[in-house]
Amino acid sequence: MTENITRFTRTDADGNITVHTVDHDRHGNAETxxxxxxxxxxxxxEFRSQADFSASLPEDIRTVLSGASSKITATLAKVDAAVAQRAKYxxxxTLFPQGRERLASEATGKAAKEVAEALAQADVAITIAEADLFVAARPKLSHEAGMAARADAQMVLNGVDNHQLANRIKELAAQDGPIGALMASDWLDLYITSRGMEKDLADAIKTRxxxxxxxxxxxxxDRKRAAAGRTALALGTLRKSAIAARVYSRNKLSK
Known part of the structure; x- marks a missing residue:
């Protein structure tokens, strides 16, 4: 028997993976x-209220995220229009039964493809924006301060085993000073590589x-850093919106 289930995974700031499951047979009624x-x-x-779309946020990031949220919202209307068109056919x-079925199937099939493409584009846009927000949010580090911070960080981290390293790096990254800025720089990638960590652990550290x-x-x-930080923290709600839109379209257009 084939499962009519959609599963989504999300990794939180501590590297924990959560699996969200939607059973379409159980939750497929119109009201749900x-x-x-x-x-x-x-x-x-919620995303638009939490994010900072003021001039403090770079215009290119505002444009990308506004486009992504609009794409997600537009998919819901596209699904509803396709469902109405299917019912009309x-x-x-006046049409032969086979003709009715074919036209109805084509209407929902075309919409399903367009919705999937739009949501995929929104996912990519959010990922790109998040990377740009990280650059905008991280504190600046001068060459002189960086040299001292590297020496201090190595002294602290070299004595920590790999299993405790993620927590220690997260603590250092939370500092609003030279060491915190160092943890947000390319130096961290080089340091993690030098420790010979497995990719999953390295990715979890970067997430933290x-x-x-x-x-x-x-x-x-700092208004610009604050705008980037608030907007980045709000991205989780925009991703939830995309997940809900994807579940909605798959269920409504698969019947």
């Missing part, structure tokens, strides 16, 4: 799907550092 669409809209509105008794950088930036007195 309407709630899913509403959730997508709610998450998008199926109710048209990014979250620490965004949190510190959001609370900083």
């Amino acid at each position: 799907m309407a709630q899913v669409a509403n959730e997508s809209d709610r998450f998008t509105a 199926l109710a048209d008794d 550092v990014a979250h620490a950088v965004f949190t510190a930036a959001a609370q900083s007195g």
